[in-house]
Amino acid sequence: MPKITIDGKDFEFKQGQTIIEAAKDAGIDIPHFCWHPKLSISGNCRVCLVEVEKMPKLVIACSTLAADGMVVNTQSEKTLDARHAVMEFILINHPLDCPICDEAGECKLQDYAFQHSVGESRFVEEKGHKDKRVELGPRIMFDGERCISCSRCIRFSDEIAKENQLTFIRRGDRVTITTFPGESFDNPYTLNTVDICPVGALTSKDFRFKSRVWDMSHTKSICVGCSRGCNIEIGVRNNEILRLVPRDNEEVNQSWMCDFGRLNTFKHVNSDTRIEGAYINKDGSVQKVSWEEASKEAYFRMKSFKNSELAFIASAKATLEDNYAFLQLAKSFGVQNISYINHINPNDRDEILIREDKTPNSLGVDLILGKSRSSIKEIVDGIKSKKIKGIFIIEDDLVSADESLKEAISKLDLLISTATNKSQTTENADIVFGASTYAEKNGTFVNFKGRVQRIRPAVATENMERSLDQMAMSRLDKFGTKFDRWAKGKKYDAKPSWQIISEISEYGNSKLKFNMAEEIFDEIANKVPEFKGLDYDVIGELGFQLEKLNEKSKATA
Numbered sequence: 001m002p003k004i005t006i007d008g009k010d011f012e013f014k015q016g017q018t019i020i021e022a023a024k025d026a027g028i029d030i031p032h033f034c035w036h037p038k039l040s041i042s043g044n045c046r047v048c049l050v051e052v053e054k055m056p057k058l059v060i061a062c063s064t065l066a067a068d069g070m071v072v073n074t075q076s077e078k079t080l081d082a083r084h085a086v087m088e089f090i091l092i093n094h095p096l097d098c099p100i101c102d103e104a105g106e107c108k109l110q111d112y113a114f115q116h117s118v119g120e121s122r123f124v125e126e127k128g129h130k131d132k133r134v135e136l137g138p139r140i141m142f143d144g145e146r147c148i149s150c151s152r153c154i155r156f157s158d159e160i161a162k163e164n165q166l167t168f169i170r171r172g173d174r175v176t177i178t179t180f181p182g183e184s185f186d187n188p189y190t191l192n193t194v195d196i197c198p199v200g201a202l203t204s205k206d207f208r209f210k211s212r213v214w215d216m217s218h219t220k221s222i223c224v225g226c227s228r229g230c231n232i233e234i235g236v237r238n239n240e241i242l243r244l245v246p247r248d249n250e251e252v253n254q255s256w257m258c259d260f261g262r263l264n265t266f267k268h269v270n271s272d273t274r275i276e277g278a279y280i281n282k283d284g285s286v287q288k289v290s291w292e293e294a295s296k297e298a299y300f301r302m303k304s305f306k307n308s309e310l311a312f313i314a315s316a317k318a319t320l321e322d323n324y325a326f327l328q329l330a331k332s333f334g335v336q337n338i339s340y341i342n343h344i345n346p347n348d349r350d351e352i353l354i355r356e357d358k359t360p361n362s363l364g365v366d367l368i369l370g371k372s373r374s375s376i377k378e379i380v381d382g383i384k385s386k387k388i389k390g391i392f393i394i395e396d397d398l399v400s401a402d403e404s405l406k407e408a409i410s411k412l413d414l415l416i417s418t419a420t421n422k423s424q425t426t427e428n429a430d431i432v433f434g435a436s437t438y439a440e441k442n443g444t445f446v447n448f449k450g451r452v453q454r455i456r457p458a459v460a461t462e463n464m465e466r467s468l469d470q471m472a473m474s475r476l477d478k479f480g481t482k483f484d485r486w487a488k489g490k491k492y493d494a495k496p497s498w499q500i501i502s503e504i505s506e507y508g509n510s511k512l513k514f515n516m517a518e519e520i521f522d523e524i525a526n527k528v529p530e531f532k533g534l535d536y537d538v539i540g541e542l543g544f545q546l547e548k549l550n551e552k553s554k555a556t557a
């Protein structure tokens with residue numbers, strides 16, 4: 001491999017890499033604003049200037065190819081002078097907005113001003129003024145004064161979102177970003193520009209002014225909006241989710257996520273529609289009861305049916321662990337009618353990230369349930385023909401399987417549901433258990449390509465504090481969840497579905513002795529061949545690819 005010397009040390013690099021890429025791989029951060037590893041090179045901010053031996057002038061590291069034997073200095077006097085000059089130039093017209101800017105705390109300009117500026121300004125003239133509150137699109141606000149004209153947003157829109165919607169207008173210090181005449185900055189991926197804008201010029205209307213970033217905890221998780229399973233970080237303050245941002249994973253979502261996933265997959269967590277605790281419908285009146293009473297009632301009511309009269313409906317929205325525990329309970333009752341609901345929208349997909357399957361775990365449920373399951377149509381027909389008299393459903397809404405079930409489910413002899421939020425199913429259920437959302441539990445999903453990925457609790461439930469899941473709690477710390485952030489704020493009285501199921505099983509002979517999600521995964525790894533040899537550590541932060549499934553999914557993708 002060719003070698004490059006950077007700041008006196010030798011590093012190998014890959015042919016075709018630029019100096020900034022070779023340095024990045026070597027762990028050396030050359031300051032940059034306009035360069036982004038996933039976008040084309042524009043070379044306009046000039047802050048990445050470095051000195052290269054035998055070159056007459058400084059060169060920009062983002063567009064100069066590394067060469068074998070090249071000697072680069074990122075800290076020479078000439079380099080630092082140039083860097084200070086560029087920083088001074090960029091800061092001439094930049095407003096002193098940091099105390100009120102959403103980007104503060106994760107702003108490249110703020111960081112570099114601290115690291116690479118001289119610390120004072122010689123500019124005594126009036127700063128240039130531009131529009132500060134421009135509605136660039138339905139989800140994005142633009143502040144012209146903060147913009148440093150790096151063009152990342154324009155290139156993202158052209159190259160990644162494939163929507164040519166943004167451009168520069170005017171020249172010199174009056175240059176600014178705008179949309180083409182009559183157009184709005186509106187495509188399924190606009191909010192990624194907020195992430196990659198190196199300053200606070202682009203802000204999300206949804207998150208604007210909600211929290212300083214350092215006041216939030218940041219938990220690594222997975223988006224549940226579709227079967228892509230984009231890797232995300234959940235931002236939480238006072239036990240409330242305030243934002244989702246994408247997390248890099250080359251194999252799944254590179255550095256991006258869609259606006260739908262970002263805005264619409266967490267608001268149900270802190271919502272008035274949450275189901276808290278357990279309820280039993282006694283003679284037409286819904287009463288809150290203890291978890292124990294509801295579990296006992298669920299067990300003995302199911303026991304009163306023939307197994308052919310019962311159906312269990314698993315969920316592609318729930319984790320592998322929830323579905324595995326559910327299947328074990330179904331087996332203990334001898335239930336054969338087992339299925340789950342597909343949530344496919346063939347009209348809502350693209351070639352970038354968005355998948356037509358609107359659940360995070362349908363491939364996972366397929367693997368857990370195996371081949372012997374019924375089709376959902378058979379179960380729907382069974383309900384309509386009254387052959388099926390009792391249903392246990394987890395984390396899904398029966399009516400979403402078939403609108404015409406609205407009336408039929410009210411006539412079932414028994415309907416039991418675990419659910420995070422109210423739905424037409426819970427409205428009609430005889431027994432309802434409040435389930436933890438994906439943001440309140442440990443577990444795993446399998447995305448459409450066969451990648452097993454972990455979710456982790458970002459917000460606490462009341463139950464979590466009492467839970468036996470202490471070991472899982474201590475593991476959380478390893479991934480950066482800060483428990484002090486949970487001290488304040490509303491906590492919902494909910495339990496993971498696998499735990500509710502385990503508690504129901506305690507009234508029978510086949511008790512499920514699961515105390516934590518990880519134990520269930522270990523059993524899955526022992527019993528389901530596709531997961532052999534896996535555990536939570538092997539899955540790690542970026543997931544684990546089930547090889548055979550990858551081949552299969554390639555054929556059907």
Ligand code: SF4
Nearest residue numbers: 147148150151153197
């Ligand atoms: S709005 Fe942000 S990303 Fe776009 S050109 Fe300005 S500074 Fe760069």
Ligand code: SF4
Nearest residue numbers: 223225226230258261
């Ligand atoms: S593409 Fe799917 S998984 Fe990714 S952010 Fe959008 S909804 Fe979520």
